[in-house]
Amino acid sequence: MAYDNKVALITGANKGLGLEIARQLGKQGVTVVLSARDAAKGEPAVAILKSEGIDAHFVKLEVTEEADVDALPGYFGEKFGRLDILVNNAGVERDRGGITREGFRETYETNVIAPYFVTQALLPLLKAAPAGRIVNHSSILGSLTVIGAPDQVAAEWLGAAYSSSKAALNMLTVIQMRQLAGTNVKVNAAHPGWVKTDLGGDGAQLEVTDGAKTAVELALLPEDGPTGGYFHGGETLPW
């Protein structure tokens, strides 16, 4: 049975911004598939959204695990017959306290290589959707312009692995835009703001409800919306 609703996959959706993006998309009538690497964390998150009246589902996805990624097209094809929105949200920051080679590799595996291959696996479904949308959850800390301006970012925010991974994700966004020219699929990079999550910390400025808004807006862009951009709250950010 083909779904009438738009269907969205949000990676790393068991908590933080991913869970809130799923909630806000669900409240707008999108069927949301929350993915998490651990079913024991993902299933309860789905249950919370269901209790709020949202059509929510769970799929296990360790984004760095090839077998999990390879299984995605079959899951969406068989269960929904479609995928309209992909939010590459799962991410890690391993610089604090000093970056190790292992931490650097984990950062790149999770923040760069994984979103690329998750997207590649799902492109046929996204291209078949009437208005395919890809959101890469980036960060202002991936901006070469901002990181290069000493008056804009304090030295304690300079994370070699995290910032360079988000800069790479920004480049992937532009490459994907070029590759998707002439299709119905739009791809954009989102900076959520500095948000109170496990990653952002308690000192952050924004609550998740506000932090999720940029990604949600880009996931629901109309046909005349932008592609290949880098945004926060409707404003274009410098690469």
Ligand SMILES: NC(=O)c1ccc[n+]([C@@H]2O[C@H](COP(=O)([O-])OP(=O)(O)OC[C@H]3O[C@@H](n4cnc5c(N)ncnc54)[C@H](OP(=O)(O)O)[C@@H]3O)[C@@H](O)[C@H]2O)c1
């Ligand atoms: N919070 C901020 O201020 C801020 C600012 C700019 C950008 N961002 C970006 O926003 C995104 C979400 O961050 P957040 O603040 O919500 O962080 P968070 O609360 O730490 O959540 C991160 C999510 O990613 C998942 N994840 C990490 N590695 C994974 C893997 N290998 N496979 C599957 N899932 C994985 C985590 O799962 P587990 O629970 O299993 O670890 C968790 O669900 C990230 O890409 C982050 O870089 C956040």
